[in-house]
Amino acid sequence: QVQLVESGGGLVQPGGSLTLSCTPSGSIFSINAMGWYRQSPGTQRDLVASITKSNYTEYADSVKGRFTISRDNAQNTMHLQMASLKPEDTAVYYCRFMGVLTSALSNRYLEVWGQGTRVTVSS
Numbered sequence: 001q002v003q004l005v006e007s008g009g010g011l012v013q014p015g016g017s018l019t020l021s022c023t024p025s026g027s028i029f030s031i032n033a034m035g036w037y038r039q040s041p042g043t044q045r046d047l048v049a050s051i052t053k054s055n056y057t058e059y060a061d062s063v064k065g066r067f068t069i070s071r072d073n074a075q076n077t078m079h080l081q082m083a084s085l086k087p088e089d090t091a092v093y094y095c096r097f098m099g100v101l102t103s104a105l106s107n108r109y110l111e112v113w114g115q116g117t118r119v120t121v122s123s
Helices: none
Strands: 002-006 011-012 019-023 030-039 048-051 057-059 067-072 079-080 092-100 110-113 117-121
Touching: 002 092, 019 092, 019 117, 030 067, 030 079, 048 067, 048 079, 057 067, 057 092, 057 117, 079 092
Parallel strands: 011 117
Antiparallel strands: 002 019, 019 079, 030 048, 030 092, 048 057, 067 079, 092 110, 092 117
C-alpha cells in the first residue's frame, strides 16, 4: 500500500517562503504525474501545480512566478517551493500521485492522496 506524507507547512508572514515536501511510503515502481492541491474552508480543492514524469509543469495562475514544483524520480519525492506568500495562499495543501505502479509486473495504476499540511500566511 502506498501512502503519502506532506511536510513543511506552518505559519509564515506575508512575503515569506516555505517549502513543502511529499514523501511516499510503500513499494513504488513508477509514477506518471504528481501534483499539489490546496483547499480553504468552504471551498473546493484546487490544483496548485503539477509535474509529469518528463518534468513538464503547470501552475495555477494565482501562483505563477511565485511557486516552483519539482520532483526527485530517484527518491519518488515531490517539493513545492513557495515564495512571496500572500494571505490568500492560506490553505491545507495536499499532494497527489497519479498513475502509480507498485511493481514492474503490475498493470493497475493507482491514485494516492496525502493527508494534507496546513499553511497559514498571516502577520
